[in-house]
Amino acid sequence: SSNKETLGFQTEVKQLLKLMIHSLYSNKEIFLRELVSNASDAVDKLRFEAIERSSLLADDPELKISISFDAEKRTLTIADNGIGMSRLEVINHIGTIAKSGTKEFFEKLSGDSQKDSNLIGQFGVGFYSAFIVAEKVTLTTRRAGRPAAEAVRWESLGDGEYTLEDVEKTGRGTEIVLHMREGEDEFLNEWRLSGIIKKYSDHISLPIQLHKPKRDEKGELTGEQEVETVNSASAIWTRNKSEVTEEQYIEFYKHVSHDWEPPLAWSHARVEGRQEYTELLYVPKRAPFDLYDRDHKHGIKLYVRRVFIMDDAEKLLPNYLRFMKGVIDSNDLPLNVSREILQHSKDIDAIRAGCVKKVLGLLEDLAKDESDEGKEKYATFWKEFGTVFKEGIGEDFSNKEKIAKLCRFASTSLDNEDQAVSLDAYIERMKEGQDKIYYVTADSFTAAKNSPHLEIFRKKGVEVLLLSDRVDEWMVSSLTEYAGKKLQSVTKGSLDMDALADEAEKAEQKKAEDDLKDVLVRVKEVLGDKVKDVRVTHRLTDSPACVVVDDQDMSGHLERLLKSVGQ
Ligand code: ADP
Ligand code: MG
Numbered sequence: 001s002s003n004k005e006t007l008g009f010q011t012e013v014k015q016l017l018k019l020m021i022h023s024l025y026s027n028k029e030i031f032l033r034e035l036v037s038n039a040s041d042a043v044d045k046l047r048f049e050a051i052e053r054s055s056l057l058a059d060d061p062e063l064k065i066s067i068s069f070d071a072e073k074r075t076l077t078i079a080d081n082g083i084g085m086s087r088l089e090v091i092n093h094i095g096t097i098a099k100s101g102t103k104e105f106f107e108k109l110s111g112d113s114q115k116d117s118n119l120i121g122q123f124g125v126g127f128y129s130a131f132i133v134a135e136k137v138t139l140t141t142r143r144a145g146r147p148a149a150e151a152v153r154w155e156s157l158g159d160g161e162y163t164l165e166d167v168e169k170t171g172r173g174t175e176i177v178l179h180m181r182e183g184e185d186e187f188l189n190e191w192r193l194s195g196i197i198k199k200y201s202d203h204i205s206l207p208i209q210l211h212k213p214k215r216d217e218k219g220e221l222t223g224e225q226e227v228e229t230v231n232s233a234s235a236i237w238t239r240n241k242s243e244v245t246e247e248q249y250i251e252f253y254k255h256v257s258h259d260w261e262p263p264l265a266w267s268h269a270r271v272e273g274r275q276e277y278t279e280l281l282y283v284p285k286r287a288p289f290d291l292y293d294r295d296h297k298h299g300i301k302l303y304v305r306r307v308f309i310m311d312d313a314e315k316l317l318p319n320y321l322r323f324m325k326g327v328i329d330s331n332d333l334p335l336n337v338s339r340e341i342l343q344h345s346k347d348i349d350a351i352r353a354g355c356v357k358k359v360l361g362l363l364e365d366l367a368k369d370e371s372d373e374g375k376e377k378y379a380t381f382w383k384e385f386g387t388v389f390k391e392g393i394g395e396d397f398s399n400k401e402k403i404a405k406l407c408r409f410a411s412t413s414l415d416n417e418d419q420a421v422s423l424d425a426y427i428e429r430m431k432e433g434q435d436k437i438y439y440v441t442a443d444s445f446t447a448a449k450n451s452p453h454l455e456i457f458r459k460k461g462v463e464v465l466l467l468s469d470r471v472d473e474w475m476v477s478s479l480t481e482y483a484g485k486k487l488q489s490v491t492k493g494s495l496d497m498d499a500l501a502d503e504a505e506k507a508e509q510k511k512a513e514d515d516l517k518d519v520l521v522r523v524k525e526v527l528g529d530k531v532k533d534v535r536v537t538h539r540l541t542d543s544p545a546c547v548v549v550d551d552q553d554m555s556g557h558l559e560r561l562l563k564s565v566g567q
Contacts, residue, residue, distance in 0.1 A: 004165035010096050012106050014160050017128050019109070021158075024132055028184075031129040032067075032193070033200035035078045035176060037255050038127060039065045040204045042082025042174060044308035046144055049083065051307065051335045056144045060171055065204070067197070068211035068225075071188040074180045076134075081173040084143040087152045087164065094127060094139065094154055095162055108289065126258070131158035133187060134178035140167060141174040197230045203252040205235035205306070235306055237280040237327050241268055253282045257299060257325040261285050264377055266326070267362040275350045281326035281359060283366075287384040291323060299325035302342075304333045315342040316352055320392035320403075321359055323385045328355065353398075360402050367406055367422075382408045382419055387469050394478040404482050410445060410466040412454065417445045421465065423482045431462055436488040439465035441473050452546050453490040464490055491548055512536060 009017075024030065043063045050056045057063075066079045085093065130137045135157060142151035151169030156162035169175075186192055190212040197208050207229040214226040236244055236252045250262045257263070263282040270278045281300075299322075302313040306329065316328050333347060342348050367378050382389075392403040404423055411421040413429065426437055438457060442448035448466040457464050467476065480487055513536045523534045537546070 002165040002167065004163060006161055006163050007091070007095065008161050009156075013095060013128070015106060015109070017131055017158055020128055021132050024129065028132045029187075029196050030200065031132050031134075031178075032078070032187075032196050033251075033254070034126055034129045036065060036067075036197070036201045036204060036208060039078060039080035039082060039174070040206065040255070042080050042084070043206055045083040046081075046172075047307050048309060049144065053145070056172075063206050065206060065208045066211060066227075067193060067208065069188045069190075069193065071185070074185065074188060076178045076180060076187055076193075077175060078178075079173065079175040081171055082144075084146075084173050085141045085152070086143045086146065086150075087166070089143070090139070090141065090152055090154050090164065095156075128158070130176065130178055133180055133184045134158075135181045136179040138177040138179070139174060140169055140177075142169040142172050144172040146172075194228070194230045199247075200251050200254075202231045203236040203248050203255065204231055205233065207231065207233040235303075235329075237268065237278050237329060238306065244268075252280070253325065256301060256327060257282065257284060259284055259286075259325070263325070264381055265362055265366055267358045269358060271354055275347055275354070276331040277351055277354075278329045279326065279355050279358060281324050281328075281355065281362075283359075283362065283381060283385075284323060284325060285380060285384070287323060287388075291385075291388065298322050301327045302337075303327060303329035304335050304337065305329070305331060307335060309333075309335070309337060310339070313339075313342065315339075315345075315348055317355055317359070318352070318392065318396055320389055320395050321356065323388060324359060356396070356399060360399060360406070363406050364402075379418075379420065386419055387471055390469070390471050390475050393475045400479065401482070404479055409439075410448075410468070412449075412458065412464045412466065421463075426463060426465065427483060427485060429463055430485075431460070434462060436486045437465070437482060438462065438488050438490050439467050439476060440490045441467045441476065444468050451490070453548075457490060 043065075046056060047063070060081050063081060067077070068079075069076045137156055137158065139154040140151060141154070142148065148168050148170060149166070151167050153165050153167045154162055180187060190210060194210055197210070201208060208231045209227045210230050211225050211227055214222045214224040216222050236248060249266060249268070253259065253263045253266065262285065264285045266280065266282040268278075268280045297312045298314040298317065300313045300316045301311055302309045302316060313328070314322070317324055328351060330347075330351065333345075337345075363381070366374065366381065369375070369377070386408060389403070390407055393400055393407070396403060407423065408419045409421050409423075409426075410417055410419050411426065413421060413426075423437065430437075440448050440451045440453055442451060445466060445468045448468045454464055467473075476487055476489070516536050520534050520536065524531075527534065531547075537548075
């Protein structure tokens with residue numbers, strides 16, 4: 001028997017489909033990009049498995065994607081000779097969304113298709129985009145290495161159900177037939193198809209072959225078919241920068257990142273030396289919704305001499321750069337390199353150090369760009385990734401100073417929550433006699449801004465950084481100094497504000513201390529063991545008193561944090 005069964009889509013898939021068809025209709029041609037992108041991934045996976053099992057390639061070694069159409073039957077077919085899928089893989093990959101954070105994603109949907117379409121972009125569109133133009137999709141696939149009789153056919157009208165049955169298929173790989181909707185005939189045309197492929201898929205590193213009707217010299221149809229390779233079919237990162245257009249860089253980004261929007265910036269370089277490799281790394285425009293998930297996927301693909309080795313190669317960049325996307329292609333690593341080997345490889349350490357340098361360099365250039373567009377880009381970068389990037393101060397000792405230079409903070413010099421002040425800008429504004437960078441940490445921006453510890457600083461016009469992100473406390477514990485200036489919490493110890501006080505003020509302070517001697521003795525008696533010391537302070541202007549901790553002691557904020565986790 002053909003073992004035919006009918007299965008239902010996961011609820012989320014149904015929702016996604018509906019949303020997608022509505023919100024992407026104005027840009028429906030991207031369905032082809034998505035299917036070609038999947039075909040290319042499938043061939044990458046086959047190449048990888050064939051490293052160990054070359055027999056997988058044997059009978060059909062020329063890897064390619066074929067696109068053909070039948071204007072009369074109104075079908076468009078996208079076929080690849082990649083890895084293919086088993087029955088179980090079809091069930092798990094098509095009709096199910098296995099991505100981490102899926103549930104959270106769907107909870108965020110508002111029902112307002114305008115807003116939701118932005119979210120879809122973050123999630124990636126993928127296979128289901130076929131239903132934008134097709135009323136029925138038939139996918140036939142045979143896993144590499146499995147016999148012809150173990151192929152499987154998946155078919156759906158995109159209405160919530162699909163069927164699966166066992167079929168025969170001659171070659172390995174996947175063939176997708178789109179039965180086009182009424183009115184979508186424009187895609188059953190060689191010019192339109194080759195135009196879309198050139199526009200979105202030129203960077204695909206294997207040939208995309210369009211099967212089209214053959215014409216004679218006069219342009220008349222001959223009744224035969226011919227095959228044309230439509231794309232350049234060379235991996236984009238292996239080309240010279242001058243040979244790659246901005247559009248091609250952007251389309252390649254969308255392919256590797258499954259993102260929808262163009263990236264913010266990228267770095268492309270061939271590195272020679274102890275390790276030879278090519279990197280093409282992108283800063284996205286927007287943080288994915290699962291950036292803070294424990295199992296958030298890292299976005300770097302590892303290739304060795306053009307052969308795809310693995311996705312999410314988390315060892316290739318440190319954690320604080322986990323938002324980066326792109327490709328690293330090594331000339332020296334062995335093809336059989338595994339995640340375990342990567343863990344302890346000196347070669348990988350060298351590649352990682354080189355890539356970190358490139359990324360920091362890219363961000364430095366972005367930060368230096370004084371044009372309106374440049375400023376906006378850097379602000380976007382910081383807004384989306386700043387809290388992750390700041391982790392680098394504690395994580396990457398060798399680049400601490402560089403990372404700190406790229407950090408931006410909220411500050412009393414701005415009257416809003418924007419994290420826009422660099423340490424260099426702070427230092428430039430320091431008062432005569434001021435030798436420290438002052439900051440306050442708190443649970444929220446409002447709490448930081450209203451801290452009574454700020455009164456004296458406000459009065460003297462001394463700027464204070466307002467730190468209220470979760471990582472800030474940890475960050476300042478690693479960043480004790482920047483450009484020779486100490487970082488000092490305004491809630492800790494003696495303030496050495498003397499240097500900033502003028503002579504008259506000093507006399508006044510001395511007099512106040514004398515006047516208050518008796519009061520101090522009384523207060524100490526009353527508070528007893530509850531405090532270490534009671535002092536006259538010049539740091540307050542409006543509040544009568546405040547609690548401070550010694551330089552060596554924990555800050556109140558950190559103490560509260562630890563208490564909240566049960567320490
Ligand atoms: P994504 O590509 O982001 O994973 P898609 O919706 O595009 O999401 O595809 C879902 C999954 O279906 C892929 O991850 C892959 O496992 C499988 N798949 C899709 N197309 C093919 C194909 N042509 N060959 C093999 N597997 C495929
Ligand atoms: Mg895909």
